[in-house]
Structure formats: structure tokens, C-alpha cells
Amino acid sequence: MIKNVTETVITIFFKVLFLIHGRPEENGKLAKVTSLYKSGGFSELFTSIRLWDAPYEEIAALVPSKGVIADLGCGDGLMVNLLALEEPTRQLIGVEINKDRLKLAKKGLANTKFIYGSADRVKIPKADGILMIHLLHHLTSRDQQIEILKSSYQALKPGGKLIIAEIGKKPFLKYLFTWFTDVVIVPILFEKRLYNKEIFYRTQQEWQTLLKKIGFKVSSKPVSPGKPFSHIILACQK
Ligand SMILES: C[S@@+](CC[C@H](N)C(=O)[O-])C[C@H]1O[C@@H](n2cnc3c(N)ncnc32)[C@H](O)[C@@H]1O
The missing domain is CATH 3.40.50.150 (Vaccinia Virus protein VP39)
Known part of the structure; x- marks a missing residue:
């Protein structure tokens, strides 16, 4: 339950952020690797967050x-x-x-x-x-x-x-x-x-x-x- 709530809050925050600033994988070099993580779920978004923050x-x-x-x-x-x-x-x-x-x-x-x-x-x-x-x-x-x-x-x-x-x-x-x-x-x-x-x-x-x-x-x-x-x-x- 708490995990789902945390994932939802993070998802909303980053969807808005990426809507404004673009997703990090739009940079060509990273696009190849992110294509491997296209699950549609939280792990796909988490990949983008990691590429953005780390x-x-x-x-x-x-x-x-x-x-x-x-x-x-x-x-x-x-x-x-x-x-x-x-x-x-x-x-x-x-x-x-x-x-x-x-x-x-x-x-x-x-x-x-x-x-x-x-x-x-x-x-x-x-x-x-x-x-x-x-x-x-x-x-x-x-x-x-x-x-x-x-x-x-x-x-x-x-x-x-x-x-x-x-x-x-x-x-x-x-x-x-x-x-x-x-x-x-x-x-x-x-x-x-x-x-x-x-x-x-x-x-x-x-x-x-x-x-x-x-x-x-x-x-x-x-x-x-x-x-x-x-x-x-x-x-x-x-
Ligand atoms: C903050 S995450 C970083 C993961 C990855 N390096 C990245 O950049 O996204 C730290 C990772 O270290 C793993 N970890 C913690 N202790 C470990 C250990 N003793 N041996 C191997 N992995 C470990 C955790 O399970 C976790 O996946």
C-alpha cells in the first residue's frame, strides 16, 4: 500500500517534470538503453528518473x-x-x-x-x-x-x-x-x-x-x- 502510494506520488511529480523539460532519453545516446526498459510500468519511469538524476x-x-x-x-x-x-x-x-x-x-x-x-x-x-x-x-x-x-x-x-x-x-x-x-x-x-x-x-x-x-x-x-x-x-x- 505505502509502496503504491509512493510510486504514484513519484510518477505524478516526474510526469509533470518531464512534460516541461523533456525526458532524459530524448538525448540520442541514452535512447538505445532506455528502449530495453519499455515496460510501461513504474520501472520504465524509474529508468528515466535515474538517467535524469544520476x-x-x-x-x-x-x-x-x-x-x-x-x-x-x-x-x-x-x-x-x-x-x-x-x-x-x-x-x-x-x-x-x-x-x-x-x-x-x-x-x-x-x-x-x-x-x-x-x-x-x-x-x-x-x-x-x-x-x-x-x-x-x-x-x-x-x-x-x-x-x-x-x-x-x-x-x-x-x-x-x-x-x-x-x-x-x-x-x-x-x-x-x-x-x-x-x-x-x-x-x-x-x-x-x-x-x-x-x-x-x-x-x-x-x-x-x-x-x-x-x-x-x-x-x-x-x-x-x-x-x-x-x-x-x-x-x-x-
Ligand atoms: C542505490 S542502488 C544503485 C543501483 C545502481 N548502481 C544504479 O546506479 O542505479 C544500490 C544497489 O546496491 C545493491 N547492494 C547493496 N548491498 C549490496 C551488496 N553487498 N552486494 C551487491 N549489491 C548490493 C542494492 O540492492 C541496490 O540495488
């Missing part, structure tokens, strides 16, 4: 154009399928712990493979690139974050790239909106619960320090102009 294009531009790329916590597989369509020479592996989302992710593209399981348990082959798009703050502890970052370092080939999208604590109002989304909206929509207080954000500086300690070269930037969320991207190299 810095997918900025991230895609950082991903190696060939080789093995793993997306940990791939959700509905939007980034996996986008990258697979962009470059057939990439071999994409999506890892996801939520079975319903994994089902939505599987679109049958030849250069994609999906694995069910927790990112700290699944064995991935030596990779040219690893993505963690809004995964880390949804893990169960700060220790688990460190464990997954360290095992990803081991899994990358020399020179391989780790690309992380996380949540910055500035600007404060955007941070507040993002926090509300993670604590209330995400649990209702995807986790069959009303809220989840256990969200493990770190500041941009804290992520940089941790990643450098693990051995990565790191550059980072906030990427939220014109959007309500306080996204940051961390581009790391082994």
Missing part, C-alpha cells in the same frame, strides 16, 4: 572502452547495459544482491553477464574497470566498505580503473534531500521496509584519504549542478 554520462565517459568491466551493486543494470551497447568490445559483469532488480537487469545482451550475490562474496575475474554507483553507502558497515574497496583493488589489472559515485555532504540542502531519499524512499521502493537509518556516507575528503591508503591514485569532483542530489564522482586508478 551522473551516468559523466561516469560512462570515464570507463575503459574495452576489456572486463564489473559493476558492483548494479541495480536494474542500466549502466551495465548502457556500457555494453556503447562498446561491444567491453565484457560487462553486473553483481547485485537484490533478486528482483537482477531480473530487471537481464536484457540478453551478448556481452553482459549478471551474478547474484553480495559484492564481498562474489568472485570477479581480473578487471580493467570496476564501478560502484551509489553502492558503498548502502553497505552494512564501514568495515564492509573497506573490505570491498580492498578486494576491488586486488581484482583490478595494473592501471585498471575504479569509478565510484557517492554522496557528498555539501551543499547541505541537497545532502538533506539525498539522505531522505536513501533513508525513506529507497527502502520503500526496493527493500520492502519503511526506512533504513543505517546509511554510511563519508565526505569527499574521507573517501579520497581511504582510497589513497588502499593504493589508488584518486581524483574527485562534485557533479550535481541543476539536480537535487549531492553526487560526487571519484575516479581512481590502480
